[in-house]
Amino acid sequence: MSRKFKPWRFQSLFIVRALAALVIASIIFCEVLLAQENEIGESRGQYLGFHVSSGIDSYREDLLVPLGFHGPGISLGGNYTHRTENNSIDIRLKLGMGYLKNRYSHEAWALALEIRPSWIKKLAVHQKYGELWGGICIPLQMNNLYFESWDDAHLYWLTAHSLALATEWQKKISQKYKAMAQMEIPLVGWVSRPPTYRYNKQDALNHLSFHFTEPNKSLHFETLDDYRALFFQLLFKREMRRSLLNLGLEFQYNYCRNPQKIWGLNTSILLSYQWRIGS
């Protein structure tokens, strides 16, 4: 059976990465232009919010088959933020789900659960370029994968509880609008992955607790050499009297080398609303 050319098989990673770098450089350039026109803004206080996001999820699990599974994803979540003049504590909770297919239309499902507590401190303020914050984050992430076509009896997962560097840049771009970019890069992680070989015919997939306990067993220490991740969020915030309306983009990358490679990539548009609940 001959293979037909399919545009989505285009895999020139060099070009893809070069274009991505160009895009990111353009964003930074535009941000600098914007920064020159505006002044620094603030939204201090305690906020409670929720978010909904939708985008594209991609995973490749080499324990099973080195094929990328891509598809639409949706997530819901909430957050609590307490921001003072110089410090900010943020706790985010997210539950996401994705329906994925590979190039043959073989189906899979992804379930993501994460909690991201972070603490950042104001590091620098520039009249033109905005504020730079930095600190730490402890992302607790669980990505469960259900490859229905390739293995309907077992659960696959990438669980990572990590210690990450967190940075934030924010800039008021008009009286009511603010731009904010957040980035988190894990330095070390406690990672859990499925076993290389399955002796059991059937996982307890009919038990809800299994989906949360099993991926958190056998956590082991991994450094940047074996586990890499990136979280990036670009938000445009509209400040209202006692609330914030946020629209932005979220990008998340996860990679682990053991026992076989796995990649996860989530790109989504995010809409969130935050109520000011205290000062």
Next chain:
Amino acid sequence: MKSIIMILIIALTFTGLALLIRCVSDAPFKFESAIVPEQLNDGWQVASPEDVNINQQALDKIYAAFISEDQYFNAKSLLVVKNGKLVFETYCRSPRDRDRFGHVQSVTKSITSLIFGIVKSEGYIDSLDETLYSIIPDKFPSDVTKQSITLRHLLTMTSGLSFDNNVFSVEIYADKPSDPIKYILKKPLYANPGEQFYYRDCDPQLISYAIQRLTGKTEQQWAKERLFESLEIRDYYWDSDHKGTTMGAHGLHLKPRDMAKIGQLVLDHGRWNGSQIVDSTWIAVATQKQIETLFQTKPYVYDYGFYWWIVPRWQAFTTWGHGGNFIFVVPEKEMVVVMTSMPDVDDDVVGTKLDDFEELISPLLEGS
């Protein structure tokens, strides 16, 4: 100016992130691999196709289809034995698959059949028409119809017990009922025993337990002592339920070359290296049609022996493990063909069913 910049930012960001998705790109999952078997000290003699009069072109055609990434997605290995010699052997996902075992799913049932034959020839079983109730009365509910289930019914998947295979796996492995055998026998009947073939994992599981109760040894112990040691099968794994009963329908993990030994044993009427391992009479009846199956319409024209599938088209019989795990025996051609595949796939989408496998190896079966 500002809104143009904003639009530009958003457009570029979308484009960039969409392009980044391609970072999770596909890699090859099948590879060109050697097809000439290596002579090892594992009980197999190797030979070239010409030595045993096999058409090399037929093998080439099979190999090309086998390593295609657009079909037989989950395939791992393919072996051909002719005249007792290994003549073709290939591993398309990893050459290491030669030396590691894999779950062979319902191939286990066919091994259960062989073990049953050994146990029967040892005198533990007088007749296939003995009722299961007479062996394990303590496990039965007070249902007279169920008490009429015989060993023959269990061996031909006609017990009538209504226990879907997917549910069986989940309930036995995950739910772990306190007494799995009682749990199976409590299931309702879809038909009276002996009336209707219905492919069920629970029937071989009851056979496995019957062997254990009759002999005081698990099926796995019987296999180790009386089958695997004789065939020099040393590296395998066989799962049991949480009460220690060997899984009779699946759970056996074997290496491809060892599967071929099972095929050669059955081809040789139960003999291996001159020793009678399994009673030849049992082999003969187990690999003959015992029951009509549900698969009587094309392309599934298969009958069923005692846990062996009968393929009249080629005058062959075979094991058939979920995903595409086969030990295909063609007595007329003195040939055994083994295929192993990843075992837990959706057969309708990714897996290799028996008719697909027949299509794959048909150049070999049609040729001289």
